[in-house]
Amino acid sequence: MKNNIIHKNNYFEGVVTMMSLSDTVNGFSGEIAWNCADRSLFGACQLETGDQVQVVSSYFGNVIIKVKGKRLAITRDAAERIKLA
16 A cells, blocks of 8 residues: 655745845746845846846855846845845
């Protein structure tokens, strides 16, 4: 006889799981939930809460993201201050 295992995911209303942008992997897509990085780093392409981002490349915490049709290279220090949901 085979044992059937059912996996259940419990979701709680009002709970948001966040992760740092520096912890993401290539191809990850998410929404910016919190950004306390220095806004002067981003020039004309400001990152706002709610913006959809896609990680193009990630290497030792440094990331290249695609947002608003542009690609941005972000250092690990700045990426640690940007949280995705």
